[in-house]
Amino acid sequence: MKTTLLLSGDEALARGAYEAGLKAAAAYPGTPSTEILEYLAKFPEVDAKWSVNEKTAYEVALGASVAGVRSMYSSKHVGLNVAMDPLMTSAYTGINGGFVVVVADDPQMASSQNEQDNRLIAKFAKLPMLEPASPKEAYEMARIAFEVSEKFDTPVIIRITTRVAHTKENVEIGERNEIADKPFTPNAPKYVMVPGYAYKKHIALEAKLLEMAKYSDETPLNSAEINDKSLGIIADGVSYLYAKEAFPDASFLKIGFTYPFCDEKIKNFAKEVKDLYVIEESEPFIEEHVRQLGIPVKAKDVSYRIGELNSTLVKEIIENKKKIEKPFTARKPVLCPGCSHRAVFYALKNLKLTVSGDIGCYTLGALKPLETLHTTVCMGASVTMFESMSKILGRGKVVGIIGDSTFVHSGVEGLIDAAYNGAKGLVIILDNSNTAMTGSQPNPATGVNAKGKKTKRLILEDICKAAGADIVETINAFADNLQDKIKELTDKDALSVLIVKYPCRLIYKIKDPVPKFNSSKCVTCGACLQIDCPAIYKNKEGKITLDEHLCTGCNLCVKTCKFGALAKKDN
Amino acid sequence: MKNEKGNEITGNKVTDILFCGTGGQGVLTASEIVSLAAMYDGFHTKKSEVHGMAQRGGSVESHVRYGKHVSSPLIEEGQADFFVPFYKDEHDRLIAYLSKDGKDLLSDLENAHLACENKKFVNTYMLGRLSKHLNISQESWLKALEIGFKGRFVEENRKVFLEAANKA
Ligand SMILES: Cc1ncc(C[n+]2csc(CCOP(=O)(O)OP(=O)(O)O)c2C)c(N)n1
Numbered sequence: 001m002k003t004t005l006l007l008s009g010d011e012a013l014a015r016g017a018y019e020a021g022l023k024a025a026a027a028y029p030g031t032p033s034t035e036i037l038e039y040l041a042k043f044p045e046v047d048a049k050w051s052v053n054e055k056t057a058y059e060v061a062l063g064a065s066v067a068g069v070r071s072m073y074s075s076k077h078v079g080l081n082v083a084m085d086p087l088m089t090s091a092y093t094g095i096n097g098g099f100v101v102v103v104a105d106d107p108q109m110a111s112s113q114n115e116q117d118n119r120l121i122a123k124f125a126k127l128p129m130l131e132p133a134s135p136k137e138a139y140e141m142a143r144i145a146f147e148v149s150e151k152f153d154t155p156v157i158i159r160i161t162t163r164v165a166h167t168k169e170n171v172e173i174g175e176r177n178e179i180a181d182k183p184f185t186p187n188a189p190k191y192v193m194v195p196g197y198a199y200k201k202h203i204a205l206e207a208k209l210l211e212m213a214k215y216s217d218e219t220p221l222n223s224a225e226i227n228d229k230s231l232g233i234i235a236d237g238v239s240y241l242y243a244k245e246a247f248p249d250a251s252f253l254k255i256g257f258t259y260p261f262c263d264e265k266i267k268n269f270a271k272e273v274k275d276l277y278v279i280e281e282s283e284p285f286i287e288e289h290v291r292q293l294g295i296p297v298k299a300k301d302v303s304y305r306i307g308e309l310n311s312t313l314v315k316e317i318i319e320n321k322k323k324i325e326k327p328f329t330a331r332k333p334v335l336c337p338g339c340s341h342r343a344v345f346y347a348l349k350n351l352k353l354t355v356s357g358d359i360g361c362y363t364l365g366a367l368k369p370l371e372t373l374h375t376t377v378c379m380g381a382s383v384t385m386f387e388s389m390s391k392i393l394g395r396g397k398v399v400g401i402i403g404d405s406t407f408v409h410s411g412v413e414g415l416i417d418a419a420y421n422g423a424k425g426l427v428i429i430l431d432n433s434n435t436a437m438t439g440s441q442p443n444p445a446t447g448v449n450a451k452g453k454k455t456k457r458l459i460l461e462d463i464c465k466a467a468g469a470d471i472v473e474t475i476n477a478f479a480d481n482l483q484d485k486i487k488e489l490t491d492k493d494a495l496s497v498l499i500v501k502y503p504c505r506l507i508y509k510i511k512d513p514v515p516k517f518n519s520s521k522c523v524t525c526g527a528c529l530q531i532d533c534p535a536i537y538k539n540k541e542g543k544i545t546l547d548e549h550l551c552t553g554c555n556l557c558v559k560t561c562k563f564g565a566l567a568k569k570d571n
Numbered sequence: 572m573k574n575e576k577g578n579e580i581t582g583n584k585v586t587d588i589l590f591c592g593t594g595g596q597g598v599l600t601a602s603e604i605v606s607l608a609a610m611y612d613g614f615h616t617k618k619s620e621v622h623g624m625a626q627r628g629g630s631v632e633s634h635v636r637y638g639k640h641v642s643s644p645l646i647e648e649g650q651a652d653f654f655v656p657f658y659k660d661e662h663d664r665l666i667a668y669l670s671k672d673g674k675d676l677l678s679d680l681e682n683a684h685l686a687c688e689n690k691k692f693v694n695t696y697m698l699g700r701l702s703k704h705l706n707i708s709q710e711s712w713l714k715a716l717e718i719g720f721k722g723r724f725v726e727e728n729r730k731v732f733l734e735a736a737n738k739a
């Protein structure tokens with residue numbers, strides 16, 4: 001009997017890879033790609049691993065391919081930046097077992113720090129790229145990607161976007177096909193990229209690209225649908241579905257094998273239709289290529305390079321409009337009630353420190369009314385930017401702040417850099433013992449692996465000392481002396497690390513007795529609102545209200561109240 | 572035409588349902604259940620949402636589209652046939668999605684809060700109300716409720732759902 005499941009693009013892609021005989025997978029979490037590895041981790045046949053960052057994940061997955069099994073890497077778009085070094089040269093070495101690189105772009109930045117278009121990476125790295133438009137296609141393309149990888153001896157990139165990764169659709173699934181391991185044979189000209197060998201590999205790679213361009217012209221993943229010839233649309237990924245929704249009767253060249261380009265199909269399609277458009281999200285990647293072929297094509301206005309598309313925006317593009325940015329009205333996200341990060345920001349705000357920040361739930365500390373995190377660029381940058389900022393802005397003024405997962409990802413190197421270069425001051429590690437932002441994945445400091453099994457636990461104290469920190473201390477996030485401790489270590493003529501520990505309440509569901517609220521003592525000064533806790537708010541009559549259901553009893557609000565309206569319950 | 576379950580699938584009309592609320596209100600579970608129910612009845616179903624910030628109290632909206640064949644995973648503004656809000660402010664923010672002849676279930680939200688002492692079941696109640704308007708079989712709804720809630724509170728959910736579905 002056939003089984004049909006409602007699967008997200010991430011899950012469908014993982015399922016397709018599993019059925020294609022996948023044996024190894026490595027990833028680092030990131031929205032919207034996280035669920036791929038989470039799904040794979042359930043299968044005993046797949047050695048699925050959370051790596052410490054994307055570079056290590058890429059190399060772990062590549063190693064499995066070289067050793068002879070089908071293997072997969074997955075990350076969000078910016079994760080691929082971290083993995084660029086092995087990615088670029090793996091195009092030269094090629095693979096042994098099929099190797100698929102999944103990258104999930106996030107146009108519109110639902111949960112990201114930029115909107116980079118990784119289709120450009122395919123061209124830059126000289127790697128083939130497939131783009132499913134929907135979960136069903138993600139499921140099918142996973143298998144095809146492994147075949148292409150082995151046929152052309154190359155890593156294959158599957159690029160999805162948030163609307164593919166997080167859309168669910170009915171997908172008919174099948175059985176797993178076991179694929180025999182390939183033997184590993186030492187072959188230095190293939191696997192050892194020293195200049196002499198790499199030069200020859202580059203020659204071979206250029207020839208391979210021509211072969212793959214032929215394939216791109218043959219594969220049904222790129223296919224023309226000729227209907228009304230007055231409007232012709234070339235579209236890739238989910239953009240095809242938006243365009244199809246907007247113009248169901250138009251003619252289409254649907255692109256699923258994006259790179260190398262299918263030049264013959266593009267030329268033939270252009271000949272068939274009157275007005276030719278390219279509908280694509282983000283950069284004019286396909287459009288520029290079509291132009292290079294000498295084919296006149298209507299361009300979308302630059303304003304549509306920003307954000308994601310939808311069928312309404314596709315209609316606007318065809319009408320030659322400019323995008324009108326709508327005001328941002330969605331509710332702002334907040335730290336959970338009782339989140340330990342809030343206690344740290346409260347202390348830092350009181351101390352009026354400049355905070356070199358990082359990426360995680362704690363990035364929310366930058367928003368009003370906390371406004372106590374002053375830089376966020378990329379993972380790990382808090383420690384390194386602290387190193388230089390503290391030197392220039394002066395002792396006692398700057399602290400670095402970083403989550404446990406992010407510290408392990410790429411903060412450790414920064415700490416070694418800071419120690420080596422004589423930095424002084426304080427780096428705070430917010431240790432909630434998981435990767436909360438992306439939905440609570442374990443990391444080395446948690447001591448649990450992707451399969452949920454206990455493993456060696458990285459001791460943060462030990463690694464900070466080994467990196468060269470002069471002082472390493474650990475404190476409970478809700479300790480009364482937190483603020484004094486931060487002040488003391490920030491002012492010291494030493495490089496210190498303060499590990500602020502408290503388990504993430506999202507997973508551990510800790511609830512302590514809620515404080516007593518005595519409304520007769522409340523003067524509505526609003527001091528308690530400054531910690532931005534969802535459990536305290538002003539009601540419609542303008543009165544402070546404590547939502548005892550949401551409140552987890554962290555008692556931070558008690559510290560803010562000078563009038564005794566909020567008091568700790570004695571138990 | 573009819574699908575394999577014998578339900579009428581009228582032409583290419585796609586049914587568009589927009590859910591909205593804030594993190595933790597069960598928006599995503601509710602939209603998952605409708606999608607499952609539509610799928611069990613043989614419809615092509617797409618559900619789309621962005622859940623990056625959902626756990627942190629941010630806005631959550633979920634687009635469900637089902638029919639003979641669905642292209643775009645997103646509902647266009649002014650096209651939603653049904654609007655299922657779990658929070659008034661979010662309802663007001665997204666009301667432009669509702670089509671002129673669309674059905675707004677805001678009044679059912681108030682009833683849901685009155686009917687459900689345990690707020691956990693508000694989304695189930697809303698699904699019951701929604702079910703009155705959709706061409707999805709009760710068998711598929713009940714199966715979807717069980718799967719969507721991962722086997723938790725099966726009896727309670729069924730009871731709340733049927734109560735809301737059978738109310739005038
Ligand atoms: C290069 C890169 N990889 C992955 C991500 C996705 N991401 C954002 S924050 C984060 C980790 C957050 O964990 P942690 O530092 O422990 O902080 P928490 O959210 O638990 O407070 C991840 C993986 C990213 N933004 N950039």
